Amino acid sequence: MDNQMKQQYNDYVKQKQPQPALVKNLLWAFVVGGLICDVGQFVINASVSFGFNKEEASTIGVVVMIFLGAFLTGLGVYDQIGKRAGAGSIVPITGFANSIVSPAMEFKREGYVFGVAAKMFVLAGPVLVYGIATSVIIGIIYGIFS
Amino acid sequence: MANNKVGQQTLKLNSHPKIIATASIVGPKEGEGPLKEYFDMVLQDDYFGEKSWEKAESKILRETVKLAVQKAGLTPEDIHYMLGGDLLNQIISASFAARELKIPFFGLYGACSTMAESLTLGSILIDGQYADYVVAVTSSHFSSAERQFRFPLEHGNQRPPTSQWTVTGSGAMVVASGGEGPCVTYVTPGRVIDLGIKDANNMGAAMAPAAAHTIVAHFRDTGFLQRDYDVIATGDLGKIGKDITQEMVLKEGYDISLVYTDCGIEVFSDDQDVNSGGSGCGCSAVVTCGYFYDRLVKGEIKRMLLVATGALLSPTSSQQGESIPGIAHAVTIESMSKGR
Structure with a gap:
């Protein structure tokens, strides 16, 4: 009875609440995500033309993009981009930088140890944990079968 | 007794x-x-x-x-x-x-x-x-x-x-106890009501059932109706929560549509990028202490019902998958100027 009422209410609320503007959000995510990738590709191509090999160029690309993400977060611009672009600016590596720098900035007042250092990975921590764990598992599988 | x-x-x-x-x-x-x-x-x-x-x-x-x-x-x-x-x-x-x-x-x-x-x-x-x-x-x-x-x-x-x-x-x-000013005549403390909303981004819907319950209880207890009030204001339900509350109260047989508003809707305008409206303890506080109090003193509002609404969640309870309990307390405030 109680559960049934809750179910009914949840259904009712779902039908009441406005849906996110899907087309607009997708467009924003596509354009902004695409632009971020373009910048990254530009840095990589430029590095290659300066005589770095492909691997070095990729590393330079990653470093530059992380710097840009962190820099724009520090300027207070990245959250403005993210508000519209959603996953378009969260998924690229700039978003990863944003998720580390933003809590680090926010928790500075709690000190450098229990604030900045401890809180830095509250958002990025899960990505690191499962990213590293997955790569280890894949590495083991690769080792067995090769 | x-x-x-x-x-x-x-x-x-x-x-x-x-x-x-x-x-x-x-x-x-x-x-x-x-x-x-x-x-x-x-x-x-x-x-x-x-x-x-x-x-x-x-x-x-x-x-x-x-x-x-x-x-x-x-x-x-x-x-x-x-x-x-x-x-x-x-x-x-x-x-x-x-x-x-x-x-x-x-x-x-x-x-x-x-x-x-x-x-x-x-x-x-x-x-x-x-x-x-x-x-x-x-x-x-x-x-x-x-x-x-x-x-x-x-x-x-x-x-x-x-x-x-x-x-x-x-x-x-x-x-x-003495002096001049709008006075408090009735108070209806509310029950904690939880209809199973888990989305912390939809507080209005989580709190609306508590608001509706308190408003209906207040009407039943006091015998007041919509016509006895110039304003009925919930605290911070926003557009969606306000809509739901109004419908839930109507379902119980009380129409409040003519006098009902929400402080979360009053405090910001649509172009301020606040989505469903304002929220927080300060929402009903500043709207009541600022806007409504001024109108009560001037006698533009003779009697109002403030129904401040709260979502009793914590970050921990949300992470543990608990739903969001809501609460609403109602206070009748009356202007002292004569003529009601």
């Missing part, structure tokens, strides 16, 4: 405790909203000269109390009790302010329903002849609430259309 209890859950305050003064201080964004001229002070900077948002919020609350007391022609020593709370862990904004103000203090946690809760209990203290002057106060701060309940400010996440914007601001009321 509970002689002053009316019906199931309402109390009648026979001595009519008077709200002799109010004060409201708001942040810059609220100061750009449609109610800006009703606030006593609009901050230029939401740090308010402090080093952290928590310190800023406590200072806002403290200064609001001082201002309300001053507007009443009193000093903090004249106030017998202060009742208040806020959204931060262990209600530090209110208790740290009480440390400076040196007024005997009751710390309350009713989430965003705290304005009505503190006004209710303060009025009962006055009516029971346990005090002559009390202060009811609450506050919230967008930035301190965001970091406690959601994400760091600079994190680039997207807000869903159901989300609400925590009001930066504080409202305080000086309630007295």
Whole structure:
């Protein structure tokens, strides 16, 4: 009875609440995500033309993009981009930088140890944990079968 | 004997405790909203000269109390009790302010329903002849609430259309046994109601059933109807929650559509990018202490029902998959000018 009422209410609320503007959000995510990738590709191509090999160029690309993400977060611009672009600016590596720098900035007042250092990975921590764990598992599988 | 209890859950305050003064201080964004001229002070900077948002919020609350007391022609020593709370862990904004103000203090946690809760209990203290002057106060701060309940400010996440914007601001009321001012005549403390909403980005829907329940209980207990009120204002349900509340109350046989509004809708305008509306303890506090109080004093509102609404969740309960319980307390405030 109680559960049934809750179910009914949840259904009712779902039908009441406005849906996110899907087309607009997708467009924003596509354009902004695409632009971020373009910048990254530009840095990589430029590095290659300066005589770095492909691997070095990729590393330079990653470093530059992380710097840009962190820099724009520090300027207070990245959250403005993210508000519209959603996953378009969260998924690229700039978003990863944003998720580390933003809590680090926010928790500075709690000190450098229990604030900045401890809180830095509250958002990025899960990505690191499962990213590293997955790569280890894949590495083991690769080792067995090769 | 509970002689002053009316019906199931309402109390009648026979001595009519008077709200002799109010004060409201708001942040810059609220100061750009449609109610800006009703606030006593609009901050230029939401740090308010402090080093952290928590310190800023406590200072806002403290200064609001001082201002309300001053507007009443009193000093903090004249106030017998202060009742208040806020959204931060262990209600530090209110208790740290009480440390400076040196007024005997009751710390309350009713989430965003705290304005009505503190006004209710303060009025009962006055009516029971346990005090002559009390202060009811609450506050919230967008930035301190965001970091406690959601994400760091600079994190680039997207807000869903159901989300609400925590009001930066504080409202305080000086309630007295004598003097001039709008008076509190009935209070209906609410029950905790939970219809299983788990989405912390849809607080309006989580709190709406509690608001509807309290409004209906108030009508049943007092015999009042829509026509007895000029305004019925819920605290911070936003557009979606307001819509749901109105329908739920109608389903119980009471139409409130002509006089019903929500402080979360009043405090911001549509172009302020707040999605469903304002929220937070400060929302109903600044709208009531600023806008509604002014209209009550002028006699534009003869009788209003403030139904401040609270979502009783914590970050821990959300992470553990608990649904969001809601609460709503109703207070009848009447203008003293004649002619009703």
